[in-house]
Structures are given as C-alpha cells and as structure tokens.
Amino acid sequence: MEEAFRAAEDRERREIKEFEESREPNPWLRRVGWAVHLARLDRDDIREMVEPADDEEPELQILCKAFDWMIQNAQHTTVQEVVGQAALFEVNKKEANKETQMPFDSWMDITTVQSYTHVWRQILCYIVRAEEEEPIHWPAYKLTPRQEISIQILRESIREFQAWKHAEDAERDGSNGEEEEDKEGEWEESDEEIKRMKKVQRDVLQFCIDLLDHPLQDREYESAMISGLVVLGLRDDEGWLDAEDYTPKYSAAIKLARLMVVQEAYERKEEAMELLQERYSTQQQGISQDKSRWETSSYYHLISRMVKKFMTMSPGDRDPTPMQWIFQARLYGFKIRYTTTAEGCIQ
Structure with missing residues (x-):
C-alpha cells in the first residue's frame, strides 16, 4: 500500500499542472502559456x-x-560575396514593409x-519522436499537410542513406581494413557519403522551412x-525557465531561421x-552559367518572397506565423530581463 501511495505521489509530482491564468503570479508564464499547452502530460516523458x-536512434543521429x-x-x-548585400538586408527584416538598418x-x-x-536539434528530435507516439502522449500540435509530406520525404531520405551506409x-569490414582510418580512429567521410548526405541535408532544410511556413490562424x-x-522551457526540476534564461532560445530560433531562408x-x-x-x-543547345543565372530568379527575389510570407510580422493581410509569435514573445x-532588478551582491 505504501509503495502504491509513493508511486501515485510520484506521478502526481511529474504531471504538469494547468494553473488558472488569472492566479498565476509570474507574468512571463502567463504570457507564454506553457503550462496550458503541456497540461496533464508527464514532465519526465516530455x-x-x-x-x-x-x-x-540512428535515424535521429543522421538527421542531427x-x-x-x-x-x-x-x-x-x-x-x-554569394547572395549580395541586398539579400542580407532583406532577410534581416522584422517587418515586411520597414527597411532594416543593418544586413544580416x-x-x-x-x-x-x-x-x-x-536548440533546433531539440525541436527536430521532439517532432520526430512525437510523431512516433500515440497522440495522447504528446502535446496537441498539428502538422500541416505540407509538413506531413516533407517529414515523410525526410524519413525516406534518411532510411535510404542508412541502407547505403550499412x-x-x-563492404568495408570485409575488405581486410585496406582503407585507412583518420587520426582519431574514425573513418573519414567518402565523397560518395558526402554526396548522399547532401540529399538528407536538402530534405532537412525543406522540413525546417515548412515548419516556419505555418499559418497560425487562431491556435x-x-x-x-x-x-x-x-x-524547452521545462527546467530539470519542477519549475520553468524564466525570461532571462529562456530568451536566448528564441534568438537561436530566429538566427538559424534566417540562415536557412538564405540557404x-x-x-x-x-x-x-x-x-x-x-x-x-535536350534541345541540343548550350547555355552558359552566367546566362542561366540571369534567366532564373535572383537570391534577393527568392528571399524576399519567403520573408514576406512567413519571416516577418503580419501586416494584417495574412495569418501570423511562428516567427511573429517568437518575435513578440522574445x-x-x-x-x-531589462526591467527586473538584479539580486544584490555583497563583495
């Protein structure tokens, strides 16, 4: 009986509680609403x-x-030198119709x-793992149809790479060790492995772009x-990260999102x-590299379309996207962070 009581008490401790927003004394937690989203889920499992x-988890290792x-x-x-300065100014925008003062x-x-x-690897691992669980065991997010397609393409790409790697x-193990190992005792990536990994990289990038291109609508x-x-807001103990400790994660999301848009x-x-x-x-004609570059959309144009669509604050003619939520929460x-009085320190 005592053991069952302790087990029930432990489950109670690990379960994330949904507090009443009006009674939550921490304005940061009221603003981000984490406890509501993760309510009744097991803290340790999450x-x-x-x-x-x-x-x-070899597939996740390949993804990372x-x-x-x-x-x-x-x-x-x-x-x-690659995409031009105008493109770097464009991707650094926070508001679509307002010029930035500095390039990215x-x-x-x-x-x-x-x-x-x-930070980004944690998000990707979370999504991939959650998709393998029963819906009752993970938070109520919902992939868009495009995201469902891109994550399946990514998984297939990883499986193909994994099969080739095996x-x-x-074959290498059966070749009596003719290949040389590097100084650390690990096999260097071959040109073929790098080539095949590029396909996985492309699919990872596409999935990340699809995560960013998500109209939030009302939820x-x-x-x-x-x-x-x-x-990522969960602390190791039973609490939540405060604004000072957490906002760098938003900065990480923004910085790498801009990098990925350019890529x-x-x-x-x-x-x-x-x-x-x-x-x-196919028409038995040739075309120079310079001409093909001129006849395709510029980096600036491609970046500008993505920036306006999902990388800036909504001007009101489209639904907000994750980036707007991140900008506002950060x-x-x-x-x-900058209005909270720091604790005193006696020296």
Whole structure:
C-alpha cells in the first residue's frame, strides 16, 4: 500500500499542472502559456523527447548530423560575396514593409553555433519522436499537410542513406581494413557519403522551412515548432525557465531561421539553373552559367518572397506565423530581463 501511495505521489509530482491564468503570479508564464499547452502530460516523458539522439536512434543521429552540416553550408552561403548585400538586408527584416538598418550577419563563434544548433536539434528530435507516439502522449500540435509530406520525404531520405551506409560499412569490414582510418580512429567521410548526405541535408532544410511556413490562424500551439519551443522551457526540476534564461532560445530560433531562408533561396536557384541547363541540353543547345543565372530568379527575389510570407510580422493581410509569435514573445522576455532588478551582491 505504501509503495502504491509513493508511486501515485510520484506521478502526481511529474504531471504538469494547468494553473488558472488569472492566479498565476509570474507574468512571463502567463504570457507564454506553457503550462496550458503541456497540461496533464508527464514532465519526465516530455523532457526525454528533446534529449540528444543516442545510439539506439540512428535515424535521429543522421538527421542531427545532416542539420549541422546544412547550417555550416548556410553560414558560407549567407555572405555578401554569394547572395549580395541586398539579400542580407532583406532577410534581416522584422517587418515586411520597414527597411532594416543593418544586413544580416551569419558569423557566430563556435560556442554560439553549438548552442543555437542544439536548440533546433531539440525541436527536430521532439517532432520526430512525437510523431512516433500515440497522440495522447504528446502535446496537441498539428502538422500541416505540407509538413506531413516533407517529414515523410525526410524519413525516406534518411532510411535510404542508412541502407547505403550499412552496405558500405559491410563492404568495408570485409575488405581486410585496406582503407585507412583518420587520426582519431574514425573513418573519414567518402565523397560518395558526402554526396548522399547532401540529399538528407536538402530534405532537412525543406522540413525546417515548412515548419516556419505555418499559418497560425487562431491556435498558436498547433505549430509543431512553437510546441517544441514550449518543451524547452521545462527546467530539470519542477519549475520553468524564466525570461532571462529562456530568451536566448528564441534568438537561436530566429538566427538559424534566417540562415536557412538564405540557404533555401540558394538551393532553389541552383536547382532552377540545373533544370534550365537540362532543358537546353535536350534541345541540343548550350547555355552558359552566367546566362542561366540571369534567366532564373535572383537570391534577393527568392528571399524576399519567403520573408514576406512567413519571416516577418503580419501586416494584417495574412495569418501570423511562428516567427511573429517568437518575435513578440522574445520582445516581452527582453522587457522583463531589462526591467527586473538584479539580486544584490555583497563583495
């Protein structure tokens, strides 16, 4: 009996409680509404959904690796020498019809890169894991039809890469170790592996873009991205992160979202140029690289369309998107951070 009582008490402790908004003394928690979204779910189970992928989740490990590689590529793409300065000003907009004072800067130190990519990997792991669970065990977000398609394409791409990798490893293991290992004792990625991983990177990027391109309509937490950000608000104990500790996660979401928009524009233009060259070749005609570049949409134009559609505050003629919610929540968090008196320190 005592053991059953302790088990029930433990379940009660782990269950996330939905408080009455009017009685919640913390204005930050009232504003973000996390407890309402996660009400009656098991805190420990939810936190596990954003843990790093382990060896028992090889597909998630591939996804996370592809995401990291994609962000590295995006940092090299998102520079004036590649896409032009006008495109960098455009992607840095917060309001569609208001010019920005500074172009977007893709540079980040290694610590920031690791911290920011960790936030996005947690969101992706959460969504992929949640899609494998029964609906009663995860928050009530809802993928759009486009997101459902892109996550299936991504999973298939990962499975194809995984099958190729297993075959490659089996062949390598049977070759009596003729290939050389690198200094750390790990096998270096072959050109073929890098080529195949590019397909996974492209599909990861597309899924992330689809997460951003989500009209919120009347229910913000139906967005899988916003739902994932909610889970990141859980502390290791029974509490929630305060505004000071949490707003950097919003900054991570914004910074990498802008990087990915530029990378998406770059990929779309490259694909359009390739299709144009193929069309000319079928007609037994040639087309130069410069001409194909001129005959396809510019990086600026491609970026501008995405920025206006889902990367800025809604001007009123479309539904808000996750980015608007993030901008507004971060702004509120900043106000709390910079107006809260710090604790005294006696030296």
